[in-house]
Amino acid sequence: xxxxxxxxxxxxxxxxxxxxxxxxxxxxxxxxxxxxxxxxxxxxxxxxxxxxxxxxxxxxxxxxxxxxxxxxxxxxxxxxxxxxxxxxxxxxxxxxxxxxxxxxxxxxxxxxxxxxxxxxxxxxxxxxxxxxxxxxxxxxxxxxxxxxxxxxxxxxxxxxxxxxxxxxxxxxxxxxxxxxxxxxxxxxxxxxxxxxxxxxxxxxxxxxxxxxxxxxxxxxxxxxxxxxxxxxxxxxxxxxxxxxxxxxxxxxxxxxxxxxxxxxxxxxxxxxxxxxxxxxxxxxxxxxxxxxxxxxxxxxxxxxxxxxxxxxxxxxxxxxxxxxxxxxxxxxxxxxxxxxxxxxxxxxxxxxxxxxxxxxxxxxxxxxxxxxxxxxxxxxxxxxxxx
Numbered sequence: 124x125x126x127x128x129x130x131x132x133x134x135x136x137x138x139x140x141x142x143x144x145x146x147x148x149x150x151x152x153x154x155x156x157x158x159x160x161x162x163x164x165x166x167x168x169x170x171x172x173x174x175x176x177x178x179x180x181x182x183x184x185x186x187x188x189x190x191x192x193x194x195x196x197x198x199x200x201x202x203x204x205x206x207x208x209x210x211x212x213x214x215x216x217x218x219x220x221x222x223x224x225x226x227x228x229x230x231x232x233x234x235x236x237x238x239x240x241x242x243x244x245x246x247x248x249x250x251x252x253x254x255x256x257x258x259x260x261x262x263x264x265x266x267x268x269x270x271x272x273x274x275x276x277x278x279x280x281x282x283x284x285x286x287x288x289x290x291x292x293x294x295x296x297x298x299x300x301x302x303x304x305x306x307x308x309x310x311x312x313x314x315x316x317x318x319x320x321x322x323x324x325x326x327x328x329x330x331x332x333x334x335x336x337x338x339x340x341x342x343x344x345x346x347x348x349x350x351x352x353x354x355x356x357x358x359x360x361x362x363x364x365x366x367x368x369x370x371x372x373x374x375x376x377x378x379x380x381x382x383x384x385x386x387x388x389x390x391x392x393x394x395x396x397x398x399x400x401x402x403x404x405x406x407x408x409x410x411x412x413x414x415x416x417x418x419x420x421x422x423x424x425x426x427x428x429x430x431x432x433x434x435x436x437x438x439x440x441x442x443x444x445x446x447x448x449x450x451x452x453x454x455x456x457x458x459x460x461x462x463x464x465x466x467x468x469x470x471x472x473x474x475x476x477x478x479x480x481x482x483x484x485x486x487x488x489x490x491x492x493x494x495x496x497x498x499x500x501x502x503x504x505x506x507x508x509x510x
Contacts, residue, residue, distance in 0.1 A: 159240045159262055160480065164225035166238075167270070167282045171219045172478050172491045179214045181488050185456055187504065191496035192217070196469070205500075217492040218277030220244050221270045222258060223478055227327060228284050229266045236331050239265040243481055246293035246350070247474040247493055249274060249467035250302060250319050256474060256493065257291035257304060261481040266333060267291050269304070271322060283322050286315075286333040292350040292413075292463050294358070295319075299380025301337070303358060305348035308341060312348040314358060314374075314382070315339045340382035343400040345372045350463050354416045358382065361407065361414055365427055369411050372401035406445040408435070413463035415471055417498045421446075422471065424457075424464045429486055432461035436505055453505040458488035470495040 171178075182189045193210040226242045229235065239260050246257035254274045259267040269283040269291075285291070289306035296303065301316040316338035325334045342348060342360060349363035358374045375383050384399030410427040421439045423446065426432035434455040437446060448454075460477035476482055478491035 159264065162225045162238055162240050164238055165227070167222045167226045167279060168224040169219060169221050169279045170224070172223055172483070173489060175214055178217075178490070178492055181458060181490060182214070184488065185458060187455060188457060188494075188496065191501045191504070192494055194497040194500045197497070197499060212497075217494055218254060218272055220256065220474070220478065220491050220493055221272065221279045222268065222282065223480070223491055226258065226265075226268055227282050228260070228268050229327065229331065229333065231260075231264060231266050231288055234331060236327060237265060241480045242268065243476050243479040244462065244474050245291045245476065246304070246463045247472045248293050248295045248302075248465040249472060250295040251297070253280070253319070253323075254472070254493065255293060255295065255302060255322075257285075257293045258479075259288060259291050261479065263288055269293065269302070269317075269322065269334075281323060281325060282327070283317070283325050284327050284333045286336070290349065292348070294351050294353040294465060296353045296376070296380055298356070299376070301380050303351050303353060305351050305360070306339075307347065308339070312342040312345050312360070312362075313339060314342065314348055314351055314360060316380075338381060338395040338397075340374070340384060340396070341387065341398045342372065342374065343398065344404065345370065345401070350411075350413050352414045352416070352465070359414055360401075361411060363412060364409050367409055369407045369409060371405045371407055371414060373403035373405075374399050374401050403441075405443060408446060408448055412461060413465075413474075415464045415466045417466050417471065418502065420452075420502060422464060424461045424473070426457075426459065426461040429459050429482075432457040432459055434461075434464075436502075458490055459486050460490075466498060469498055471498050471501070 193212050195211040222242045226239045228239050230237045241261045242258040243261045244258045248255050252274050254272040257269045267285045267289050271281040292305040294303050300319050303314050306313045306315050315336045318337050345362050348360050350361045352359045356376050361371045362369045381395050382399050384397035387396040410425050411423050413424040415422045421437045423435040435451045436453050460475050462474045465472050473494040475490040477486035477489045483489050
């Protein structure tokens with residue numbers, strides 16, 4: 124081998140090492156294999172990784188986000204003037220993401236109850252009086268989980284173990300009392316449903332089994348279910364693509380809250396299981412992690428790696444077949460590793476994975492809280508800045 128070829132080989136090896144080690148992919152097909160840190164904990168942790176002062180300092184790096192996070196209810200969003208007394212939401216009111224240090228779950232191979240220290244949070248949604256968040260084991264040894272917290276106090280009420288190791292995400296259909304979560308079965312994308320009552324009463328210590336699903340739907344037209352959002356009696360399921368355009372598929376629900384499709388089970392089965400095809404395809408930007416609706420607006424969250432994340436705000440258009448960055452009304456800079464987003468009662472809830480064990484050592488702005496922002500003020504701020 125001559126000197127020139129040797130130099131080319133060395134450069135290629137260095138670039139490969141940097142590329143593999145330097146990015147957080149945010150998808151289950153690419154991971155850094157590492158040994159889970161040991162812990163003496165036996166239950167899911169609820170204490171924070173970082174201090175409240177550090178949390179506040181991180182938010183203040185993002186001025187517009189900090190304003191909307193602290194903005195409380197306003198009587199008239201069109202006329203309020205951002206006076207100091209309107210910014211009355213305390214930093215301490217944002218709930219701590221549970222399970223970042225330790226999560227009680229099941230060993231995916233043996234089925235034994237174990238504690239996992241490498242859970243990576245993904246989804247967030249509100250179900251009545253409860254805040255629901257989901258996480259997967261970055262190292263792939265343990266089942267994915269859903270945490271249930273009291274929405275007002277942030278108190279952890281239950282850790283629900285899911286079947287297998289789905290990359291999760293999650294949304295809630297209040298009309299039919301269904302929690303919907305992304306999954307994968309037989310190398311195909313799927314979503315599955317859990318009744319809220321079932322999740323609340325689940326106890327992993329009693330049977331050492333995953334929670335029972337009430338519905339499963341194998342999804343046509345999409346290669347992987349990365350995130351899911353319930354809106355107007357349909358599920359909007361998104362495909363995350365780190366290098367090119369992603370897409371969103373709309374799957375309608377019937378009057379019983381069931382995904383419309385061809386049955387895959389016998390009439391005696393107590394689980395509704397279907398193969399479904401989408402009725403709407405929308406191309407989206409690359410690296411989209413979540414989708415939410417509010418009034419006349421559609422909001423997309425975008426992140427990839429350790430750089431800043433972005434919120435895109437679009438006018439909602441049912442006939443829209445593609446979301447282009449140039450069509451956005453506005454964009455918001457956000458801390459790194461923003462994942463799924465959801466809306467409830469005038470606020471948008473946001474989940475970040477930057478405090479997960481796999482990413483905390485290389486993230487620039489670690490967040491171990493679930494953020495929520497005032498959407499009325501958010502939209503009006505966008506509109507005022509556009510004038």
